[in-house]
Amino acid sequence: xxxxxxxxxxxxxxxxxxxxxxxxxxxxxxxxxxxxxxxxxxxxxxxxxxxxxxxxxxxxxxxxxxxxxxxxxxxxxxxxxxxxxxxxxxxxxxxxxxxxxxxxxxxxxxxxxxxxxxxxxxxxxxxxxxxxxxxxxxxxxxxxxxxxxxxxxxxxxxxxxxxxxxxxxxxxxxxxxxxxxxxxxxxxxxxxxxxxxxxxxxxxxxxxxxxxxxxxxxxxxxxxxxxxxxxxxxxxxxxxxxxxxxxxxxxxxxxxxxxxxxxxxxxxxxxxxxxxxxxxxxxxxxxxxxxxxxxxxxxxx
Amino acid sequence: xxxxxxxxxxxxxxxxxxxxxxxxxxxxxxxxxxxxxxxxxxxxxxxxxxxxxxxxxxxxxxxxxxxxxxxxxxxxxxxxxxxxxxxxxxxxxxxxxxxxxxxxxxxxxxxxxxxxxxxxxxxxxxxxxxxxxxxxxxxxxxxxxxxxxxxxxxxxxxxxxxxxxxxxxxxxxxxxxxxxxxxxxxxxxxxxxxxxxxxxxxxxxxxxxxxxxxxxxxxxxxxxxxxxxxxxxxxxxxxxxxxxxxxxxxxxxxxxxxxxxxxxxxxxxxxxxxxxxxxxxxxxxxxxxxxxxxxxxxxxxxxxxxxxxxxxxxxxxxxxxxxxxxxxxxxxxxxxxxxxxxxxxxxxxxxxxxxxxxxxxxxxxxxxxxxxxxxxxxxxxxxxxxxxxxxxxxxxxxxxxxxxxxxxxxxxxxx
Numbered sequence: 001x002x003x004x005x006x007x008x009x010x011x012x013x014x015x016x017x018x019x020x021x022x023x024x025x026x027x028x029x030x031x032x033x034x035x036x037x038x039x040x041x042x043x044x045x046x047x048x049x050x051x052x053x054x055x056x057x058x059x060x061x062x063x064x065x066x067x068x069x070x071x072x073x074x075x076x077x078x079x080x081x082x083x084x085x086x087x088x089x090x091x092x093x094x095x096x097x098x099x100x101x102x103x104x105x106x107x108x109x110x111x112x113x114x115x116x117x118x119x120x121x122x123x124x125x126x127x128x129x130x131x132x133x134x135x136x137x138x139x140x141x142x143x144x145x146x147x148x149x150x151x152x153x154x155x156x157x158x159x160x161x162x163x164x165x166x167x168x169x170x171x172x173x174x175x176x177x178x179x180x181x182x183x184x185x186x187x188x189x190x191x192x193x194x195x196x197x198x199x200x201x202x203x204x205x206x207x208x209x210x211x212x213x214x215x216x217x218x219x220x221x222x223x224x225x226x227x228x229x230x231x232x233x234x235x236x237x238x239x240x241x242x243x244x245x246x247x248x249x250x251x252x253x254x255x256x257x258x259x260x261x262x263x264x265x266x267x268x269x270x271x272x273x274x275x276x277x278x279x280x281x282x283x284x285x286x287x288x289x290x291x292x293x294x295x296x297x298x299x300x301x
Numbered sequence: 302x303x304x305x306x307x308x309x310x311x312x313x314x315x316x317x318x319x320x321x322x323x324x325x326x327x328x329x330x331x332x333x334x335x336x337x338x339x340x341x342x343x344x345x346x347x348x349x350x351x352x353x354x355x356x357x358x359x360x361x362x363x364x365x366x367x368x369x370x371x372x373x374x375x376x377x378x379x380x381x382x383x384x385x386x387x388x389x390x391x392x393x394x395x396x397x398x399x400x401x402x403x404x405x406x407x408x409x410x411x412x413x414x415x416x417x418x419x420x421x422x423x424x425x426x427x428x429x430x431x432x433x434x435x436x437x438x439x440x441x442x443x444x445x446x447x448x449x450x451x452x453x454x455x456x457x458x459x460x461x462x463x464x465x466x467x468x469x470x471x472x473x474x475x476x477x478x479x480x481x482x483x484x485x486x487x488x489x490x491x492x493x494x495x496x497x498x499x500x501x502x503x504x505x506x507x508x509x510x511x512x513x514x515x516x517x518x519x520x521x522x523x524x525x526x527x528x529x530x531x532x533x534x535x536x537x538x539x540x541x542x543x544x545x546x547x548x549x550x551x552x553x554x555x556x557x558x559x560x561x562x563x564x565x566x567x568x569x570x571x572x573x574x575x576x577x578x579x580x581x582x583x584x585x586x587x588x589x590x591x592x593x594x595x596x597x598x599x600x601x602x603x604x605x606x607x608x609x610x611x612x613x614x615x616x617x618x619x620x621x622x623x624x625x626x627x628x629x630x631x632x633x634x635x636x637x638x639x640x641x642x643x644x645x646x647x648x649x650x651x652x653x654x655x656x657x658x659x660x661x662x663x664x665x666x667x668x669x670x671x672x673x674x675x676x677x678x679x680x681x682x683x684x685x686x687x688x689x690x691x692x693x694x695x696x697x698x699x700x701x702x703x704x705x706x707x708x709x710x711x712x713x714x715x716x
Contacts, residue, residue: 014608018514021507022527025578029534032545032575039548083346090347094340101348107702108351114629114698115354115691116636117539118663119361122687125670126360161353168350194339215536222538225638225663229670250540250639257547258643267548274544278537285536289529 033278040275043268049276057235057256058265062273067239068152068246069280072227073217075156075242076163081213083160084167091168092175093197113165117225124158124230125150151243155231162226163216170215174208174295175201211291218284222277224250234259249277361691365684367676368463466678475649475660477669477679484682488649492566492659496645497634499570499655500577505627507574508582516589517597517611528586535579543643546572551644560656562646567655569645573637577630584629588622589615621708625701632697636690638663662686 051061087105095102133148140146147153178201186196202209224232233245234255240246256270257263263270472485515527551568560567592615600610616623641647646658647668666683673680 011606011608014612015514015518018510018518018611021510022514022519022523025507025511025534025582026527026530028575028578029530029537032537032542035549036541036545083349086343086346087350090343094343095347105347105350107699108354110702111354111695111698112350114632114694115357116632116638116663116694118636118638118666119357119687119691119694122361122364122666122670122684123357126364126684127356130364130675131360161357164350164353192333192336194333194336197339218536222536222540224538224540225667228638228667250538253540253544254639254643257544270544270548274541278541281536281538281541282533285533288536289532293529 033282036271036274036278039271040268040273043272044275048272052237053235053269057260057269058262059269062249062252062269062276064236064239065247065249065252065273066276068232069221069249071152071240071246072156072159072248073220075153076159076220077213077217079157079160080163080167080216081209084164084212084216085171085209087164088168088171088175089197089201091172093193093201109165109168112161113169117162117223118228120158120162120226121228121230123161124154124226128154128157129230147243150229150231150245152231152240152246153242155227155246158226158230159220159223162223163220166216166219167209167212170212170292171205171208173292174205174211177208177295177298178204207291207295211288211295214284214288214291218281218288221284222250222281224248224254227251249273249280253277358688358691358695361684362688365681365688368466368678368681368685370463463678463681466682470682473651475665477673477682482679484679486662486686488651489660489662489665489686491651491653492645492649493635493661493663495653495655496566496570496573496641496659496661497631499566500572500574500634501627501630502574503571504574504577504581504630508578508630509585509623509626512582512585512589513611513616516586517607517615531579531582534575535583537576539576539637539639540643542572542576543640546575546640546644558656562656562658564644564646564658565656566645566659569641569659569661570655572640572644573634576637576640577633580633581626581630584626585619585623588619588626591622592618618712621705621712625705628697628701628705632694635697636663636694637661638667642667662690666690 048061049066050063052063054060087109091102091105095105129148129150133154137143137146137148182200182204183196186200187193191199227248228251231245232248232251234247236245236247238244253270253273256266256273260266466482466484469483470486472483473487473491474483474485475488476483476485511527511531515524519527546568547564550572551563554568554571555563558567596614596618597610600614601607605614641661641664645661645664647660647664648658649660649665650657652659666686669679670683673683
């Protein structure tokens with residue numbers, strides 16, 4: 001009897017420890033969220049979102065940073081989403097599950113997912129700016145510096161590489177939920193493989209492609225390391241074009257917290273910017289999570 | 302299919318046969334150029350992802366390659382070096398300085414900010430964290446900013462510079478910008494290992510226990526709360542976690558532990574641990590749920606309690622997966638840049654004390670790449686660090702992928 005009680009108590013205690021760990025993680029998430037939200041709440045206003053920084057960044061809004069972030073993720077998505085979708089289609093529709101080439105591609109995709117983001121920054125600098133950019137300049141502009149310097153295009157493409165695995169994995173997951181019977185039926189009706197993919201499989205996995213895009217956008221909006229030296233700028237008085245440097249929310253936070261002398265003065269702006277960035281990624285992730293759960297439900301049904 | 306088509310084309314057909322073959326064509330697949338092209342394009346694009354991994358390594362390593370050129374710098378590379386040294390990335394050019402560069406990338410155009418950036422080279426944000434090393438770095442940064450001549454000299458002097466740079470790598474002094482630059486990586490490597498260790502000590506037990514709770518003990522409702530929340534944590538940008546660590550966590554932990562420097566490897570380690578939790582949790586949880594239900598049922602049928610089953614049956618069965626999770630967590634922390642830049646103090650010192658400031662390899666790249674001259678030895682060394690990081694994460698991923706997965710499958714299938 002006593003032995004039994006002890007056993008139960010021990011079991012409950014051990015279960016409690018695991019529960020505590022889970023709750024602690026959740027608590028960390030909520031504390032971070034709440035602290036940043038409360039810190040930035042007073043700053044959040046329409047004016048803050050739509051005006052330029054003033055008085056040496058100590059006042060004003062963050063509009064150029066929002067604009068830069070939006071441009072960055074749009075160009076990034078244009079590059080990454082088709083690329084990732086096509087790769088996912090190859091992996092699920094064309095490649096044999098256990099062929100060496102499919103395994104190699106999967107390994108490459110996972111490697112892309114674990115390479116530190118700073119390495120992408122170095123790659124963007126070494127490949128896009130120093131190699132591609134310089135060669136384009138030499139060919140088109142007679143050597144004058146135009147594309148061989150950090151700008152929005154190179155930063156977006158660097159970011160596209162970083163977010164590629166995210167897109168591939170989500171789209172692949174969605175493609176797998178399209179029932180095999182649909183494919184078979186389409187083929188049996190005389191459609192070719194490409195027609196089947198284009199008209200049956202892809203429409204069935206639109207939500208998966210959307211999930212991938214949303215996750216990629218959220219990742220791209222938050223990452224700073226890859227654009228540290230491929231195009232992000234501290235302050236710009238004008239809105240950027242494709243060949244210009246640009247301001248980004250994440251880099252703005254980094255610069256304000258570490259590179260400016262009057263950190264205390266800009267503290268409200270820092271909290272405000274962080275809050276905006278966190279809200280943005282939170283909303284994006286939330287919708288991705290909901291979409292993904294719906295896909296999984298569909299799969300289980 | 303294609304073979305059959307080829308055969309069909311080769312044959313010369315009589316009228317009746319032609320009619321028959323046409324009839325058969327309706328049921329057989331015809332060669333369609335659109336389909337063929339689509340397949341080839343899709344294949345080609347898919348292969349590109351392999352090419353990208355390869356390209357990343359090649360181009361990161363390519364930029365670091367001149368450092369190994371200790372014998373004779375070819376005239377060509379010298380010319381490139383000289384030409385490149387005209388560009389200073391992210392450098393702040395004081396109007397009074399002799400810098401002749403037209404392009405200052407990431408430069409500050411606002412004159413009021415100039416002085417600020419100049420003085421915070423190597424980014425120490427915290428006033429209380431005034432460590433000697435920082436002052437040293439700060440001073441040398443100023444020296445470089447005021448006279449760009451030293452850059453040109455060091456960039457042009459090629460082989461001797463590289464030789465001394467290579468030699469100095471095994472030392473512990475990281476003083477890249479000075480008249481006598483030293484590129485000792487030991488302090489940086491030690492700092493990175495120290496911070497990785499601290500963050501794993503924090504994140505690994507927490508996430509493994511949480512994963513165990515979710516996969517064994519939790520009811521469906523708890524599962525539906527915990528899993529999405531941790532997925533949300535995975536979506537937190539690292540710069541936000543870094544900001545939180547810098548502004549809130551550092552102050553909080555200092556008031557609890559009463560250590561001297563506010564930003565140190567402990568704070569950075571905890572913050573990076575937070576970033577690594579989702580990775581470790583997700584992979585561990587996958588490994589735990591992959592353990593067959595029969596293991597669980599057999600254990601319960603033999604009279605073991607739930608927690609005994611969890612700890613002595615399911616956890617051991619999933620060990621390789623947990624190992625993989627920890628490995629990938631290490632990979633994440635090792636390459637984490639923004640948190641390291643913001644919350645670790647950024648002082649390269651050989652010190653095992655967890656409450657001392659550290660500088661990691663990735664943070665060094667992030668902090669200094671924007672200020673170096675193209676083609677300079679310092680630039681090459683930073684790319685070399687990048688190559689090291691790449692190789693390290695690549696190996697970690699390969700081990701996690703092949704070795705661990707093979708073992709896990711074997712164990713679960715009971716072979």
